[in-house]
Amino acid sequence: MATIPITVEFSGGLELLFSNQRTHKLQIPAQDPSGNPANIGFLVSYLCDNLVEAKRKDLFVMDGTVRNGILVLINDSDWELEGEDRYELQGADNILFVSTLHGG
Amino acid sequence: MTASNPPLSKLCAHCKTVRAQILRPKTHERLCKTCFTTVFESEIHATITTHTLFQRGSRVAIGASGGKDSTVLASVLKTLNTRYDYGVEFVLLSIDEGITGYRDDSLETVKRNAVQYGMELCILGYRELYGWSMDEVVAQIGKKGNCTYCGVFRRQALDRGAARLGITHVVTGHNADDIAETVVMNLLRGDLPRLQRCTSIVTESASSPIARSKPLKYAYEKEIVLYAHYKQLDYFTTECIYSPEAFRGSARSLIKSLERVRPSAILDIVRSGEAFAGMVAERPGGGGGSEQSAESGGGCGSGGGGRGAGGEMADMEKELVAAEAAKGLETEILMPGKRRKGLKGQQTPKVVKEQVMGNCRKCGYLTSQEFCQACALIEGLNKNRPRRMIEVDGEEVGLNGGVEGLSLR
Numbered sequence: 001m002a003t004i005p006i007t008v009e010f011s012g013g014l015e016l017l018f019s020n021q022r023t024h025k026l027q028i029p030a031q032d033p034s035g036n037p038a039n040i041g042f043l044v045s046y047l048c049d050n051l052v053e054a055k056r057k058d059l060f061v062m063d064g065t066v067r068n069g070i071l072v073l074i075n076d077s078d079w080e081l082e083g084e085d086r087y088e089l090q091g092a093d094n095i096l097f098v099s100t101l102h103g104g
Numbered sequence: 105m106t107a108s109n110p111p112l113s114k115l116c117a118h119c120k121t122v123r124a125q126i127l128r129p130k131t132h133e134r135l136c137k138t139c140f141t142t143v144f145e146s147e148i149h150a151t152i153t154t155h156t157l158f159q160r161g162s163r164v165a166i167g168a169s170g171g172k173d174s175t176v177l178a179s180v181l182k183t184l185n186t187r188y189d190y191g192v193e194f195v196l197l198s199i200d201e202g203i204t205g206y207r208d209d210s211l212e213t214v215k216r217n218a219v220q221y222g223m224e225l226c227i228l229g230y231r232e233l234y235g236w237s238m239d240e241v242v243a244q245i246g247k248k249g250n251c252t253y254c255g256v257f258r259r260q261a262l263d264r265g266a267a268r269l270g271i272t273h274v275v276t277g278h279n280a281d282d283i284a285e286t287v288v289m290n291l292l293r294g295d296l297p298r299l300q301r302c303t304s305i306v307t308e309s310a311s312s313p314i315a316r317s318k319p320l321k322y323a324y325e326k327e328i329v330l331y332a333h334y335k336q337l338d339y340f341t342t343e344c345i346y347s348p349e350a351f352r353g354s355a356r357s358l359i360k361s362l363e364r365v366r367p368s369a370i371l372d373i374v375r376s377g378e379a380f381a382g383m384v385a386e387r388p389g390g391g392g393g394s395e396q397s398a399e400s401g402g403g404c405g406s407g408g409g410g411r412g413a414g415g416e417m418a419d420m421e422k423e424l425v426a427a428e429a430a431k432g433l434e435t436e437i438l439m440p441g442k443r444r445k446g447l448k449g450q451q452t453p454k455v456v457k458e459q460v461m462g463n464c465r466k467c468g469y470l471t472s473q474e475f476c477q478a479c480a481l482i483e484g485l486n487k488n489r490p491r492r493m494i495e496v497d498g499e500e501v502g503l504n505g506g507v508e509g510l511s512l513r
Contacts, residue, residue, distance in 0.1 A: 012172070012329060013341040068360035071329060077125040078330075081114075081134060099341070100172075100281075100329045101356070 003027040004038060004089050008047070012099035014070065017053050017060055024051065028089060040072065041065070041085035043095065060097075071098045118143070129324050129367030137334050144331050148319055149184050155305050157275075157317050160191035165226075165266050165274045168196040168217065170210030173277030175217060175339040176328045177320055181275070182221045194221075195269055199261045200229040201254055202237025206344055213340040220338065228265040230257050234482055242346055244485055250346055253485075256477045260469060263314045271314075278318040281325040281363075284370045285355045287377035292355075303377040312470060324370060326363075 008024045015022045032042040044066055052060050061067055065085060072079035073096040074087055089095075116124045116136035124134035128143075135143065152158060166181065168174045181194055198214045201207050211227060218225035231237040234257055236244075241253050266274050283303060290299040301307060306317040320328065332339055362369035463469065464476035471477070 011333075011341070016342075068357065068364045069325075071326060073333070076137075077123075078127050080127040081124060096333075098329055098333060100325045101360075 002030040004030050004091050004093075006043075006089055006091070006093045006095060008043070008051075009094065009096040010098075011096065012071075013101070014060065014097050014099045017056050018047075018051055019053070026051075037088045039085060039089060040074070040079065040087045040095070043089060044085065066097070067101075069099065069101045071100060072096070073098065126327075126330060129326050129363060130371055132367070140327075141331065141334060144323070144327055145180055145183060145187075148180050148323060149188060151305070151322055152184070152190075152319055155317075157306070157319060158190050158192045158273075162273065163193045163195060163269070163271050165195045165197040165262075165269060165271045166223075167262055167274055167276040168198050168214050168225075169277075170198070170213035170217070170340040171277070172329055172332050172337075172339045172341070173279055173282075173320065173325075175213070175277075175337050176332050177275065177277040178217055178221055178223065179335065179337055180331075181319070182223070194223050195271065196221075196223050196225045197262065197265045197269065197271075197274065198225065198227045199258055199265065200227050200231075201258070202230050202239050203344065203346065204239055206342060209342070210340040213338060216338055226265055226269055228261055228268070230261065233257070233261055233264060234478060236482065236485055238346065241485065244488060247346055253481055254346075256481055260476070260478050262316075263312050263469075266314045273315045273317065275317050275319055277320055279320045279323050279325050279328055280370050280374055281356075281359055283318070283321055283377065284359050284373040287373050287380075288355045288358060290377075291380075299377065300381040303374060303381055322371065322374070324367075 004027070006026055006028055008026055009022055010018050010024075011022060018024065028038055028043060028046060030038055032038055036042075038046075044061060048057055048061055059067065060070070066072060072084075074082045075094050076096070079085075079087060112120075114123055114134075116122050116139050117133045118135055118139040122136040122138070125137055126135050126140045127133075128135060128140070158164060166174065166178050168178060178194070178196060181192075184190065185192055185194065196214060196218050198211060200211060214225060214227070217223075229237070231240075236253075238250065238254055242250050245253075262274055266272065286302040287299065290302055303321075305319075305321050306315055308315045331337075359370060359373070362373075461470055461472055464471045464474075464479055466475055466479040469476040469478070473480075475483070
């Protein structure tokens, strides 16, 4: 099955949910289970199934999407400008999840 | 220009040459990194100048935790002080609660920041100030209710640190999201006096000789985090190990959910809070600062976590007094027949309410009581120290003992 190489980063405290590691180089299936091109929405469920510390998953997702208060940057751009979870992943994309919820 | 020419709609709304990378929650503008940074800085400059926060030649302490808000605050103030020649000397003031594995790491960040921004750094520890680190407090009283101690200790610690530095003004990194949360919390509690005070950008309290201000009051958390990211600022993130699930949780998720639906909601709530403040009658004695905690545990390094919980618990002691003050104001709103009784009842609390500020008999800190809150808490802790060693069955000593000490107040 074809895959897409991407880099996923976590910061602002989220790295604690992902084996305390900021950067993850991943090979993501090019298509989601229903055959559509892999998008951010699919990536998030992929991360939930494969990478996140299961018992603290709720700190990352809520109601099927990224928890409010977590910023997503697609190649350093606000995901709100890129179609949010409908953005289709491209090879070598860099996806950064930053939590704004932790201490200041 | 980027390699591929993006369509006009994708360009930055300001410079119109580079691709937009940020959607501003406040204005819905699409900006590039450079324009965003400039706009973010100039808005804080505008906040500072509109409210005349700083005086040339003064020394101002930045309450620095090593977290995103205070790090961004320090960085922006450094930039603006240079760019607009405020002529202010900024000093970093950090409080070491004595929480191993939490504060010691974030203090390393503050130490690096001091070097990066060329600012003097003063670190003041709970152990040094009160004879108890938070680790020791928790060992004594357990994990429940320890935020009370941390909140009371922190508020005084910033004051004492500032006094030690000969400084009368401390700035903290509270942002628009924090203030919106506080507004919602005070509204739900029906706490008019605190609702009135929580939005003011400068808090001067009769119980403290040190003024506090919040230059990031109108800055969104999202933009603070993006600013830190784009400027590659060195900040530290973790939850306080003693308060992993924040009390503010529900107010916080409400604010974040509102932001998702309509980003301007946060600023709208801040503005509403300001409007409420205008509607609440001034309390006798003026300034409305007769209570000890002018803001709920302000300046907590752990942000959402300890700040909320600490403030909440610390404020409990003052809750009755505050409710009484509010009662007098509330009856004015009720217009029906029972009014006369209301009027009579109304006069007593107003007179009673006038607090006489004096000095704590133990440490000299300003207080309306015989002893300040910190000394009262320390007394409770010290009382339990020997008991803990005598009783072999430690179970009940920890928690109950601590609460006993508290209830004396």
